Structures are given as C-alpha cells and as structure tokens.
Amino acid sequence: MTQATDERTARKEYIRRRQKTVFGIAGAILVIALVISLLFFFHVGGLGNVKSTAVQPNYGHQAPCAIKDTDGKAKYVENRNITLRVLNGTKFSGFAKAVSDALQNREFNAQTPGNYTKKIDRTMIVFGKNGINQAYTVASNFTDAMLVMDDRQDQLVDVVVGATFDNLADVKSVPAAGKPITSIKGCVAADKMTNLSKASEHDAVNPQS
Helix, strand or coil, X not given: CHHHHHHHHHHHHHHHHHHHHHHHHHHHHHHHHHXXXXXXXXXXXXXXXXXXXXXXXXXXXXCECCCCCXXXXXXXXXXXXXXXXXXXXXXXXXXXXXXXXXHHCCCCEECXXXXXXXXXXXCEEEECCCCHHHHHHHHCCCCCCEEEEXXXXXXXXXXXXXXXXXXXXXXXXXXXXXXXXXXXXXXXXXXXXXXXXXXXXXXXXXXXX
C-alpha cells in the first residue's frame, strides 16, 4: 500500500514538473514574441518601416527644360496654337477618339486619332525639340502623364493614352496661357538630350503652317 502511494505521489510530482516546464517555455515564447512585436511597433532600429517608392520626376524619364522667351521666362502656350494627335495605347477601342474630342473641347487642334504600336501603362506626351513648351502645355491637362522627347523636328505633340489614364485634369487647375512654366525637376537642356527615339510617322506641323 505504501509503495502504491509513493508511486502515485511520484507520478503527480513528475506531472507537475512537466507542466511547469511546458508553461515556462510557453511563457518565454510569449515574452519573446511580445518584445519582437514592440520592436516592430516602435520601429526600433528601423524594424517595421515600410519604404514607400517615391515617384521620381517625370516618372524616372529624362525630360527637357521648358524654353525661355526673350524675357527669360518659359510660358504656357495658347491651346489653339497647339496641334496634337491622340493615339490609343490601351486595350479599349475608341479611347483615342474620346480623349481627342475632349481636348478639342479645350480648343486644341487635333489630328485624326489612331492606335499606338503597343499597349502602355502610363500616358505619354511625345514631342520634339521644337515643341517643348507645347508639350508642357498639353501635359498640364493630364494628372499622370510623362513627357517623352523624340527626334521629330516639327511641333506636333502626340498624346499616347495609357492604361492609368482616368480623366483629364479639371479645367480650373490647368495653368492659363502666358503663365510661367515650372520645368520638371532634374530636367536638362534640349540640346543635351541624347539617344532620342525615332519619331513615329506623322503629318508634320510647323510654325508657318
């Protein structure tokens, strides 16, 4: 009888020791998890900091600086003095015509719209060295377009509508003609732009036309 009692006592003691060990390990794990959570919560040593991708000027694409007049200022151009062509770079048919019509309503001269050679994400304002201020003017009517200069010599501005396009900028937010242009940060002089892509085929638009 005594031996049986001793065995039960020993077994209970063994179970208690195991429970203490398990609870001790579990408690230690919880403490460690709590400490790690607090480190992330308070960003100790930079932990838990999510680095947001900063939007680069002109979305990382090199752009020319606006051209200054004789008075030393670059100015937005009258819409009616700008000829543009809208090209559809999305999968939606008829998109180019819709955007072209909307720009015509803002008094831009629009050539017949068409389709771009490929699908693109971001809307591009494509122009040559003789249409820089015109391109800045057109771009001011968009909220997420980037300027892209190619080797064309005339003043036609192409608007290639991309998938991110939602709508034109509110007319009230668009700078008026004659207002000073703020060049894109990090821009370079047009004559310093190198490795320009070849312009797509188009009907040339020159100052005398």
